[in-house]
Amino acid sequence: MAAARGGFSSRLGFILAAAGSAVGLGNIWGFPTQTASNGGAAFVLVYLVLAFCLAYPAFMAELMIGRYGQANAVTSLQKMSRQAWQKKFAFMVGFGGIICATLILSFYGIIAGWMMSYAVEPFAKMIGMPPVAEWVITQGITRNVLFTALFMFLTVFIIRRGVEDGIEKWSKRLMPMLIALLVLLIIYVMTLDGASDGLDAYLNPDLSKVFEPDLLVSALGQAFFSLSLGTSVMVIYGSYISKKENLVTLGAQVTLIDVSIAFLAGLLIIPSMYVAQAQGVAIFAADGSLISGPSMVFSVLPTLFEGMGAIGLFVGFAFFILMSIAALTSSISMLEGPVSYAVERHDIERTKATTGIGFIIFLMSTLIVLNLDFMLDFVATLATEYGQPIIAMLCCIFVGWIWQRSEILAEIKQGNEQVESSLFWKIWPWYTKFVCPVAIAMVFIHSL
Numbered sequence: 354m355a356a357a358r359g360g361f362s363s364r365l366g367f368i369l370a371a372a373g374s375a376v377g378l379g380n381i382w383g384f385p386t387q388t389a390s391n392g393g394a395a396f397v398l399v400y401l402v403l404a405f406c407l408a409y410p411a412f413m414a415e416l417m418i419g420r421y422g423q424a425n426a427v428t429s430l431q432k433m434s435r436q437a438w439q440k441k442f443a444f445m446v447g448f449g450g451i452i453c454a455t456l457i458l459s460f461y462g463i464i465a466g467w468m469m470s471y472a473v474e475p476f477a478k479m480i481g482m483p484p485v486a487e488w489v490i491t492q493g494i495t496r497n498v499l500f501t502a503l504f505m506f507l508t509v510f511i512i513r514r515g516v517e518d519g520i521e522k523w524s525k526r527l528m529p530m531l532i533a534l535l536v537l538l539i540i541y542v543m544t545l546d547g548a549s550d551g552l553d554a555y556l557n558p559d560l561s562k563v564f565e566p567d568l569l570v571s572a573l574g575q576a577f578f579s580l581s582l583g584t585s586v587m588v589i590y591g592s593y594i595s596k597k598e599n600l601v602t603l604g605a606q607v608t609l610i611d612v613s614i615a616f617l618a619g620l621l622i623i624p625s626m627y628v629a630q631a632q633g634v635a636i637f638a639a640d641g642s643l644i645s646g647p648s649m650v651f652s653v654l655p656t657l658f659e660g661m662g663a664i665g666l667f668v669g670f671a672f673f674i675l676m677s678i679a680a681l682t683s684s685i686s687m688l689e690g691p692v693s694y695a696v697e698r699h700d701i702e703r704t705k706a707t708t709g710i711g712f713i714i715f716l717m718s719t720l721i722v723l724n725l726d727f728m729l730d731f732v733a734t735l736a737t738e739y740g741q742p743i744i745a746m747l748c749c750i751f752v753g754w755i756w757q758r759s760e761i762l763a764e765i766k767q768g769n770e771q772v773e774s775s776l777f778w779k780i781w782p783w784y785t786k787f788v789c790p791v792a793i794a795m796v797f798i799h800s801l
């Protein structure tokens with residue numbers, strides 16, 4: 354059984370693949386959108402605190418569950434269970450995560466489709482096809498269904514090939530390019546009029562807003578969404594890590610990469626909004642709040658690229674292509690959730706499971722496209738603001754209360770002999786047992 358499973362060929366392979374899952378639309382579309390709709394810098398501050406203090410420990414719990422269980426989320430959690438009720442609980446948590454991944458992919462594919470259509474637009478202009486350029490960036494059912502289908506097709510195509518060939522290969526080289534482009538764009542934006550106001554809105558928090566219930570729930574959901582938690586994905590990726598690796602540092606590196614890229618994206622997009630304002634574009638709603646919503650990024654960035662003149666076409670093309678690939682390295686991780694479950698638990702052939710599940714998710718996406726205004730927001734909120742934190746919290750409860758401490762220690766000692774005397778081992782076990790579940794629950798109670 355173990356020999357038949359895939360695995361990451363190297364340490365770098367895992368970091369790239371896990372960072373590939375983590376870094377995606379959540380960082381470059383979700384984070385700036387949430388920052389804008391939650392009033393700017395206060396959101397950024399709360400997000401950073403929650404990402405390191407709650408999401409990172411929960412991330413470690415999920416990686417450990419997977420590496421210990423060496424299987425999909427349900428099987429892994431059940432391996433840690435001793436009593437019948439624990440096995441049932443394990444099923445609920447593991448399967449809940451798989452459902453969550455499925456729901457997320459159903460709306461994620463639509464937005465990733467927009468990224469692809471915005472990559473086609475400058476290309477169509479370059480080759481002298483303005484009507485096509487216009488059509489691909491105009492909201493419409495046909496366009497949305499078409500690009501979602503294309504994106505799902507690519508996702509299915511990669512996942513059919515399995516871990517090393519598919520996931521790992523695709524995750525390489527992308528990250529450095531994406532970071533380089535973001536940094537160059539930030540430098541460019543900073544030279545434009547209005548950027549300093551944007552910087553102020555991004556970095557100077559209004560501390561009175563920090564405890565607003567809506568802001569807290571949004572920041573918590575965003576932190577868990579960005580690290581792909583509560584979806585069974587990191588459990589599976591954990592199961593592909595070799596026992597020789599040091600989980601503690603791997604987890605920290607991925608968290609750092611993920612949070613940094615979100616922070617960079619905000620540093621580009623929020624000031625870009627203020628640059629647009631200096632050029633006469635309205636960026637505030639009647640009530641004084643920043644205009645946001647799912648299409649905000651798609652109006653701010655193209656305006657920025659247009660202002661660059663001819664070179665803007667190339668920059669826009671490169672940016673949206675990189676974003677599409679970043680979305681792809683995330684979507685393949687989401688599809689791997691239900692697929693590895695179907696393959697390992699129900700003996701379904703990998704290619705069949707991938708195509709079948711991919712098709713079902715595409716149908717769900719179509720349903721959302723047909724009711725875009727209402728359903729996109731509904732599914733996204735349900736899955737990311739409620740589903741993910743709750744399931745991640747249940748994973749922490751599992752690790753803290755059901756898994757035996759001696760077994761946890763034996764697991765992380767592999768690849769990290771000195772862990773017992775480390776600060777991590779002094780804090781993390783009780784932190785995951787008490788602080789994470791209580792803090793996550795408190796955010797929800799506070800929001801009611």
Ligand code: PHE
Nearest residue numbers: 375377378379380578579581
């Ligand atoms: N973390 C991904 C992103 O930021 C989204 C994701 C969520 C991926 C859940 C897998 C599981 O875009």
